[in-house]
Amino acid sequence: MTRAPETAPASRPSAVDRIADEFVRESLELSPLTATYVGIPGHDDQIDDFSPDGLRAQSELRRRTLAALAAVEPASDADRITITAMTERLGLAEEMYAAGIVESSLNVIASPLQDIRAAFDLMPAETVEHWATIALRMGRIPLALEQYQESLVCARDKGTVSARRQVEACIQQCHDLVEAEGYFDGFLKGALAPHRALPPELRERLTREVGAARDAYARMAEFLRDELLDEAPTEDAVGRDEYALCSRYFLGAEVDLEETYRWGQEELARITAAMQDVAHQVRPGATVAEAIALLDEDPAYRLDGTDALRRWMQDEADEVVRLLDGEHFDIPAPVREIECCIAPTQTGGIYYTGPSDDFSRPGRMWWSVPKGVTEFTTWRELTTVYHEGVPGHHLQVAQTVHNRERLNTWRRQFSWTSGHGEGWALYAERLMADFGHMNDPGNRMGWLDGQSLRAARVVIDIGVHCGFEAPAEVGGGEWTYDKAWAYLTAHANMEEAVLRFELDRYLGWPGQAPSYKVGERLWLQLRDEVRRHEGDAFSLKEFHRRALDIGGVGLDTLRTAVLHTYRG
Known part of the structure; x- marks a missing residue:
């Protein structure tokens, strides 16, 4: 079988590795x-400087690194991939910075407002020393939010403010964090639990610093209301030019947006038809809505309580590792462990966080359960376990972290591209269906329902932000929030609060949501292209090994690296 070149450097470290x-x-x-x-340890007591000066320092580092990469001679195929990947990633980050997108960053899911708080979920919290470090970082939240506000004001003065819908939702997020029984109250209650046996002075410091952080987020809500809300545009769309940049950033590839918009609608129609076929398997003659109602009522798919949910997630995640290891993938020993957790927040999202460099912190799958939700249906979520765990994010990310013999630190831990990562995770869900693990009608409906949501995202995200004509099923013409809501709810079967958050996410984080389904499409196209080149010698297991060994590079870089041999 023809193989792509090995990605291991000729000697370690090379000049390119040292730059990386x-x-x-x-x-x-x-x-x-x-x-x-x-x-990576050693920094857990600090928080980024999100001020204009701090963002400028990051830009200067990127530009110095780009200059160094342009001047260095690659010594191996691995070096060439690193140069191409870093140049693409850092170059696009610079374009985003120059466009003011970084300085004005404020949205409901992925801006400093969320990142500052979310880091505490990943910090070790087993020893007195750990809690002393947590107290130090917690004490830095007020300054971090003040510096972040400086950038938001600077962007505002240049005429760049996030849409009003995002500002309003972020104000509410701040209120949710600081309310009685909210995040900070829950955090402090857990920190001061009697079993921790923390010394009195540390308990006092934690109480003081958590209180100061809570107050800082309360002031953040006031800042957003008083300084940004009246300046925020009511228009959600960012426009074609900015959207094209964001799309390239999240995919690591340039796609024809008009063609992709049409494809999204065609793909959604195909998925809708497949869901109807499965509905007939649930009950002959049933509509999709009727079949979903029957599945929701079926006790075979029901879990009561978050403890049962966590245990089910863990059992399913462990079982799929056992099933796939050795047959479809060779999974290194440290990667076989994944920890399933209930998140301390209540947004309704499910997400993955990678392992630490030494695997002392395992890869984790988190479920953020909305407030008051105590019943869960497994038919919807088995596909999510495959997406977040194995063969999805956990296999992809943790195996890359483990691959230190082939990859420098940047390739192992810093090279993340949404289209590569989320596209692989959707591709992984499809693999499990192809391997026969979605034959149960309920679980298959859950997979297709998730696919339907991801395809609807493509249409809404591209259509709204680029100003394309809305589909006929919502009346055609110009996209509006109401048309986007009607389209989303027609093709996604989730609670209203979750879908409202989903739509806010698309409107405030342009280009990211389509990277799932478009990324899957590009992964499938790459696999088919390799299969055509190799014919009967094609090995799916070998294709996965070669592709994942390259790391989380942009999808154009991945394609070039995998197809290098066939191009001579």
């Missing part, structure tokens, strides 16, 4: 939150 590793070292100094997210 130095970029990582300096990045961690500038972004301690990133260090926590990727699990």
